Amino acid sequence: MLFKYEATTKNGQTQNGSIDAPSQDVAITSLQRRGLIVISVIAEGTQGMWGFNNAPLFGRVNPREVVILSRQIATLFEAKVSVLSTFRLLATESSSVILQKKLTQVVDDIKSGVNISSSLAKHPDVFSDFYVAMVRSGEESGKLSETFTYLANYLDRSYALVSKAKNALIYPMFIVISFIVVMILMMTFVIPKLAEILLDTGQELPIYTKIVVGISQFTADYFFVFIFIAVAIVIFLLRYLPTADGQMALSKFKLSVPYISRMYRKFYLSRIADNLNTLISSGVSMVRSIEITAEVVGNEVYREILEETAEMVKAGNAVSDIFDRHEEIPSIMVQMIRVGEESGKLTFVLDTLSRFYQREVDNEVDTLVGLIEPAMIVLLGLMVGILLTSVLVPIYNVASSF
Secondary structure, eight states: OEEEEEEEOTTSOEEEEEEEOSSHHHHHHHHHHTTOEEEEEEETTOOOTTSSTTOOGGGOOOHHHHHHHHHHHHHHHHTTOOHHHHHHHHHHHOSOHHHHHHHHHHHHHHHTTOOHHHHHHTOTTTSOHHHHHHHHHHHHHTOHHHHHHHHHHHHHHHHHHHHHHHHHHHHHHHHHHHHHHHHHHIIIIIHHHHHHHHHHTTOOOOHHHHHHHHHHHHHHHTHHHHHHHHHHHHHHHHHHTTSHHHHHHHHHHHTTSTTHHHHHHHHHHHHHHHHHHHHHHTTOOHHHHHHHHHHHSOOHHHHHHHHHHHHHHHTTOOHHHHHTTOTTSOHHHHHHHHHHHHHTOHHHHHHHHHHHHHHHHHHHHHHHHHHHHHHHHHHHHHHHHHHHHHHHHHHHHHHHTO
């Protein structure tokens, strides 16, 4: 089998070429024996349909791959494998071409004397500020293997929580979008033809049939206007949402939608508690822990609260007193953090809060899915029933008149 490879020499020169080998592992071993640092080895003909070499969509690394990477680093460190050998091995074994390149650059930095956290900080699209701060704390305390184990556990929890929350919304969104598309097509192409037949009979149509026919005619007459408006809205959202105002508006919207807002609130509270617990337990200062949590919380409303908290903690205020000023932070969380501050067991309290809100998110997701499915079935059945009744009843009346 022929493999295309990209590698660098010890002098830093890039080499590209092909190598014939029975498997990818053999190809990598052969290249390494030549003294090359392998960046990627891909079998010919395995490029994606758009020629991206099976890279993740839009060149991003899947969060799950970072979880696995952290677990592998912790395992190799526990086995007393050197830092350079660890990252070199993982760079060659990674299934992601992009991650391979990132890790190869990390290897080069480490070889030149740069510490791990500084080399990881050069790749913020893969390793967040939270990740880098944790690694830096591990370097300072001499507990790198424990730190990467903490990271793997934290990222695993976070990934599972995010995935569950997203998956809970994918199914109803798919159903709603499919239903809207089908209804538009029915109103635009099917109902107008049936309406012509009904109107030609000259009979008096029921009021609900007139409403359906009127909506159908309006939709058919202005179909392209609707398409234009829909495209304009999508373009506007794509441009507006990435802005600071757009992110704030989206964050407030998530926290204001009935039922769904409860899930989002508990999700962000769980993330705040989990981040703070992980960072503080790893030796990161309180102020820096709050600042990093603000950057990775994922909601602008809570980000502003945490940024304000960090500034006021610098001035000597307690976290619980600052949280108590914001209605977005529930009183139970404020009270427990106050107890943790007074007793000196803040990390224990934060861990308890994190696990509590994770269970609450799981319960909210299950409840939301349990409510949405029957509600969607009833709504779809009602709309389809109205549509069929408005068409079939007049047809039945015409048929019975003969």
